[in-house]
Amino acid sequence: DAGITQSPRHKVTETGTPVTLRCHQTENHRYMYWYRQDPGHGLRLIHYSYGVKDTDKGEVSDGYSVSRSKTEDFLLTLESATSSQTSVYFCAVRPQRGSEVQSSYEQYFGPGTRLTVT
Amino acid sequence: RKEVEQDPGPFNVPEGATVAFNCTYSNSASQSFFWYRQDCRKEPKLLMSVYSSGNEDGRFTAQLNRASQYISLLIRDSKLSDSATYLCVVNRDNYGQNFVFGPGTRLSVLP
Numbered sequence: 001d002a003g004i005t006q007s008p009r010h011k012v013t014e015t016g017t018p019v020t021l022r023c024h025q026t027e028n029h030r031y032m033y034w035y036r037q038d039p040g041h042g043l044r045l046i047h048y049s050y051g052v053k054d055t056d057k058g059e060v061s062d063g064y065s066v067s068r069s070k071t072e073d074f075l076l077t078l079e080s081a082t083s084s085q086t087s088v089y090f091c092a093v094r095p096q097r098g099s100e101v102q103s104s105y106e107q108y109f110g111p112g113t114r115l116t117v118t
Numbered sequence: 119r120k121e122v123e124q125d126p127g128p129f130n131v132p133e134g135a136t137v138a139f140n141c142t143y144s145n146s147a148s149q150s151f152f153w154y155r156q157d158c159r160k161e162p163k164l165l166m167s168v169y170s171s172g173n174e175d176g177r178f179t180a181q182l183n184r185a186s187q188y189i190s191l192l193i194r195d196s197k198l199s200d201s202a203t204y205l206c207v208v209n210r211d212n213y214g215q216n217f218v219f220g221p222g223t224r225l226s227v228l229p
Contacts, residue, residue, distance in 0.1 A: 040221065042122075042219040042220055042221040043162070043219040045216075045217065050215070090162070105150050106152065106167060108164065111160070112160075
């Protein structure tokens with residue numbers, strides 16, 4: 001158990017409304033990630049963070065923004081939700097090992113948020 | 119062509135069978151490799167990292183062939199609880215920030 005929670009776990013919203021998903025971790029990991037998972041695509045990286053206030057874009061960042069004001073929280077915001085953003089959203093953390101050996105770049109995932117945009 | 123490709127599946131095997139999953143990646147600069155399992159409507163969970171020398175964890179064996187850009191996962195003596203989707207994951211860079219997930223291969227172990 002990597003101590004990751006996501007909220008809400010399920011949400012239905014209407015097109016054009018703003019939505020914020022929260023990822024909370026209890027183990028002070030530096031690196032955090034947001035992914036979306038859709039049939040036929042596997043998981044795709046939306047944004048990631050490598051520290052408080054340090055974030056960068058992933059493969060599918062259009063339409064999404066993130067914020068990390070505290071180590072433990074990584075927020076994903078859909079400014080104006082669209083039906084194409086209906087998906088399952090997973091947060092992940094990557095523990096930083098002391099030697100940063102590449103083979104230790106393991107990620108641990110939260111339980112996911114199922115978002116439906118109608 | 120997708121950057122990480124996996125056997126399309128699904129694989130339906132009887133209990134006790136040996137099953138092998140294959141994964142190929144196209145970016146030769148990829149640095150580290152992993153297998154995750156994902157149960158239906160659950161989050162992916164790390165199964166094992168894949169080391170250059172190959173590694174084994176109980177009934178699971180992972181192999182990496184950098185020259186052929188190929189990763190494999192072998193499951194021996196399949197159990198009903200092994201039924202899941204197996205995801206191949208490749209890290210593209212030196213910083214542990216750029217992960218690419220394969221689409222997954224579904225395994226059903228039948229009694």
